[in-house]
Amino acid sequence: MESMIDRREAIRRVTALLGGMALVGGGSSLVSACEQAQRGAAGARGGAGTFTTRDIAFLDEIAETILPETKTPGAKAAQVGPFMALMVTDTYDEREQATFRDGMRKLDEACKAMHHAAFLDATPPQRLVLLEQLDREQKAYMDARHGDDTPAHYFRMMKELALLGYFTSEIGYTKAMRYVEVPGRFDPCVPYTPGDPAWAPHA
Amino acid sequence: MQVESYDAIVVGSGISGGWAAKELTEKGLRVLLLERGKNVEHIKDYVNATKAPWQYPHRGGRTRAMELAYPVLKRDYPLNEKNLDWWASDQESPYTEVKRFDWFRGYHVGGRSLMWGRQSYRWSDFDFEANAREGIAVDWPIRYADIAPWYDHVERHAGISGSREGLPQLPDGQFQPPMPLNCGEEMIAGRLQRQFGGRRRIIPGRTANLTRPLPGRSPCQYRNACWLGCPFGGYFSTQSSTLPAAVATGRLTLKPYAIVTEVLYDRDRKRATGVRVLDAVTDQTTDYSARVVFLCASTLNSTWLLLRSATDVWPGGLGSSSGELGHNLMDHHFRVGAQGRLEGLDDKYQFGRPPTGFYIPRYRNLFGDKRDYLRGFGYQGGASRQGWSRAVAELGVGGAFKDAMAQPGPWSIGATAFGEMLPNHANRVSIDTARKDKWGLPVLAIDCATGENERLMRRDMMNDMAEMLEATGVKQVRTYDREYFPGMGIHEMGTARMGRDPKTSVLNAHNQVWDAPNVFVTDGACMTSTACPNPSLTYMALTARAADFAVSELTRHNL
Numbered sequence: 030m031e032s033m034i035d036r037r038e039a040i041r042r043v044t045a046l047l048g049g050m051a052l053v054g055g056g057s058s059l060v061s062a063c064e065q066a067q068r069g070a071a072g073a074r075g076g077a078g079t080f081t082t083r084d085i086a087f088l089d090e091i092a093e094t095i096l097p098e099t100k101t102p103g104a105k106a107a108q109v110g111p112f113m114a115l116m117v118t119d120t121y122d123e124r125e126q127a128t129f130r131d132g133m134r135k136l137d138e139a140c141k142a143m144h145h146a147a148f149l150d151a152t153p154p155q156r157l158v159l160l161e162q163l164d165r166e167q168k169a170y171m172d173a174r175h176g177d178d179t180p181a182h183y184f185r186m187m188k189e190l191a192l193l194g195y196f197t198s199e200i201g202y203t204k205a206m207r208y209v210e211v212p213g214r215f216d217p218c219v220p221y222t223p224g225d226p227a228w229a230p231h232a
Numbered sequence: 233m234q235v236e237s238y239d240a241i242v243v244g245s246g247i248s249g250g251w252a253a254k255e256l257t258e259k260g261l262r263v264l265l266l267e268r269g270k271n272v273e274h275i276k277d278y279v280n281a282t283k284a285p286w287q288y289p290h291r292g293g294r295t296r297a298m299e300l301a302y303p304v305l306k307r308d309y310p311l312n313e314k315n316l317d318w319w320a321s322d323q324e325s326p327y328t329e330v331k332r333f334d335w336f337r338g339y340h341v342g343g344r345s346l347m348w349g350r351q352s353y354r355w356s357d358f359d360f361e362a363n364a365r366e367g368i369a370v371d372w373p374i375r376y377a378d379i380a381p382w383y384d385h386v387e388r389h390a391g392i393s394g395s396r397e398g399l400p401q402l403p404d405g406q407f408q409p410p411m412p413l414n415c416g417e418e419m420i421a422g423r424l425q426r427q428f429g430g431r432r433r434i435i436p437g438r439t440a441n442l443t444r445p446l447p448g449r450s451p452c453q454y455r456n457a458c459w460l461g462c463p464f465g466g467y468f469s470t471q472s473s474t475l476p477a478a479v480a481t482g483r484l485t486l487k488p489y490a491i492v493t494e495v496l497y498d499r500d501r502k503r504a505t506g507v508r509v510l511d512a513v514t515d516q517t518t519d520y521s522a523r524v525v526f527l528c529a530s531t532l533n534s535t536w537l538l539l540r541s542a543t544d545v546w547p548g549g550l551g552s553s554s555g556e557l558g559h560n561l562m563d564h565h566f567r568v569g570a571q572g573r574l575e576g577l578d579d580k581y582q583f584g585r586p587p588t589g590f591y592i593p594r595y596r597n598l599f600g601d602k603r604d605y606l607r608g609f610g611y612q613g614g615a616s617r618q619g620w621s622r623a624v625a626e627l628g629v630g631g632a633f634k635d636a637m638a639q640p641g642p643w644s645i646g647a648t649a650f651g652e653m654l655p656n657h658a659n660r661v662s663i664d665t666a667r668k669d670k671w672g673l674p675v676l677a678i679d680c681a682t683g684e685n686e687r688l689m690r691r692d693m694m695n696d697m698a699e700m701l702e703a704t705g706v707k708q709v710r711t712y713d714r715e716y717f718p719g720m721g722i723h724e725m726g727t728a729r730m731g732r733d734p735k736t737s738v739l740n741a742h743n744q745v746w747d748a749p750n751v752f753v754t755d756g757a758c759m760t761s762t763a764c765p766n767p768s769l770t771y772m773a774l775t776a777r778a779a780d781f782a783v784s785e786l787t788r789h790n791l
Contacts, residue, residue: 094630095629095630095633095634096634097630097631097634098631100635101634101635101638103634115289116290116293119295119297120290120293120294120296121296157630160629160630161629161630164627164628164629168627171625188624188629192620192621192623192624193291194291195634196620196621196637197285197291197292198286199284201620202284202285205638210282210284210455211453211455212454212455212583212584212585213453213454213584214583214584215454215582215585216582216584217412217413217414217582217586218414218415218418218580218581218582219580219581219582220579220580220581221578221579221580221581221640222579223639224639225639226638226639227617227619227620227638227640228581228583228585228640229285230285230456230585230619231285231455231456231457
């Protein structure tokens with residue numbers, strides 16, 4: 030039973046970071062803790078290569094395509110590319126890092142196949158069409174995977190890191206969402222108008 | 233060299249030790265409070281308390297380097313970037329796991345009172361009578377009536393917010409106003425009440441967070457950042473509550489970096505004379521003498537100390553004459569429950585981040601209910617609108633997706649069960665003489681596992697929650713059992729249990745070691761059973777009660 034959990038660890042280190050507040054937004058740290066996935070024996074086996082400036086620019090554009098500037102700033106403004114590189118380097122194990130690095134290459138290849146242009150040379154609409162396809166691909170792959178020992182799809186990794194990097198950035202907290210450091214009161218039931226941004230969590 | 237002398241020595245400055253120091257100094261004793269780790273000064277040393285979430289390089293998460301450095305802590309949520317400084321180092325202070333046991337420790341002034349979950353519930357006579365009624369282990373030497381006034385006493389000073397519910401299995405206390413249920417919780421609470429005729433209830437969590445000011449402390453500001461330390465003093469900790477009271481008497485001496493290695497025992501007088509301290513920084517050894525010694529070093533460390541003391545008289549250590557010292561280690565088993573989606577509240581939201589959720593008091597094996605296992609469980613849970621993290625599993629990229637995910641998602645509700653674990657003589661700790669910590673001290677070996685009763689209970693813990701959610705109209709109900717290993721509850725209890733007979737227990741009804749009446753053990757080590765509600769409030773009450781008794785015995789020259 031433990032080995033089954035261990036196999037699922039790879040992606041969970043990041044997922045659990047995402048997940049704490051998903052269910053129990055107002056919960057105590059104790060309650061949140063209960064909701065978090067177990068993060069057990071994932072190995073920490075040294076790093077793969079470092080990310081070049083061009084790699085980071087590449088990740089920035091992926092993140093910006095997933096989370097572009099709208100009425101609120103996008104992922105590039107929130108420096109999500111460098112964050113993704115940092116997280117891959119510091120928190121992914123070797124196998125995950127290899128999947129991620131290989132994924133960067135695959136994504137560029139897929140862009141060339143679809144648009145006859147490298148991802149950095151493609152137009153924003155071309156990038157979006159590509160990532161929409163990769164998103165469908167990763168979702169089908171991940172939904173079928175369920176408890177499997179195979180690595181996560183590389184685009185799931187990218188999307189997850191982009192979301193984490195964006196929504197936990199200062200821009201994510203204060204521009205995309207609403208953040209009050211010291212609420213000072215608890216209103217247990219207030220009206221909500223569709224379109225209003227979420228109140229950001231603290232922890 | 234003259235040995236420094238005090239009226240009382242308190243070992244450990246966490247929840248229990250802080251209370252011992254407060255009560256003993258307020259009753260006129262000169263107290264030496266010893267803490268093995270560093271000092272943490274209230275507010276000044278809460279270095280991350282007002283840091284913005286985006287200022288953490290990994291946004292509060294964990295790195296592979298951290299996982300390597302903390303092979304035990306990484307097994308659950310405590311390994312994180314935000315308050316890692318407050319979790320003991322697995323490398324400096326290793327222990328031997330005969331079976332897997334997750335031991336999450338806080339070695340600093342305040343101990344785990346700084347990081348605790350703060351849920352605070354009274355136990356009842358259903359708990360104190362259970363062992364005797366069922367012929368399990370030994371009878372508690374106290375009943376609810378013995379401890380009730382001390383619950384009153386500690387609740388008033390600590391500040392517990394909660395609702396009065398009139399439940400015999402979860403007695404009401406001296407509560408500040410409760411933190412109310414939010415819309416989702418309120419809706420389900422109403423339906424649950426009707427569906428189960430009041431037998432199963434959702435009530436606001438009772439928590440050691442203030443809703444009214446106390447001297448020197450502000451009410452909770454609803455930041456939900458307690459475990460970074462609260463600059464408002466909004467929750468109970470040694471630093472916010474008991475330590476300032478003890479300091480105010482002018483009779484407290486606090487000594488950090490003081491690892492107590494032995495209780496000094498006079499075999500002729502049959503009394504402890506003091507303690508031996510190893511300075512964690514200089515490695516120097518110093519003896520201190522006192523008329524009474526309170527062991528509040530946390531469950532397993534208090535027992536470690538007993539196992540090492542008076543071995544010239546009892547090879548198994550002080551309190552081992554019963555054959556029970558080190559035995560009957562317990563925890564609360566949990567990580568099992570259910571969750572689902574709430575409909576009909578899309579036009580409702582909440583403001584503020586309360587540091588608690590709801591509680592469902594025990595209902596199993598009570599009031600005529602009879603299961604194929606003994607004892608019961610309670611649930612801790614909450615309802616909330618989902619945050620942006622729902623986006624990971626959803627299909628979508630691009631501007632519309634981003635803007636949608638910045639809005640609150642559907643309401644979810646869920647709860648995790650916390651179950652009682654039966655005492656079992658086979659679950660034990662001992663000294664592993666072959667293995668040493670950073671200071672050359674032999675470490676503990678822990679041999680503990682759950683049994684058949686817990687296994688049977690976990691089915692109900694999972695299925696009952698699904699049943700309650702479905703009965704109250706919650707959709708997409710999913711159950712989970714995320715697997716539990718002893719220690720994960722961070723509610724370790726037992727190993728120096730209270731009892732009525734020195735032949736079968738380590739401590740008497742006043743937490744005195746039978747073999748050394750001026751040594752009191754009032755932390756989790758003393759527990760004779762675990763009940764299912766969180767134990768810390770009961771440690772506080774037992775400590776205050778024992779301190780009162782110790783002072784009266786000193787006055788009568790009985791110690």
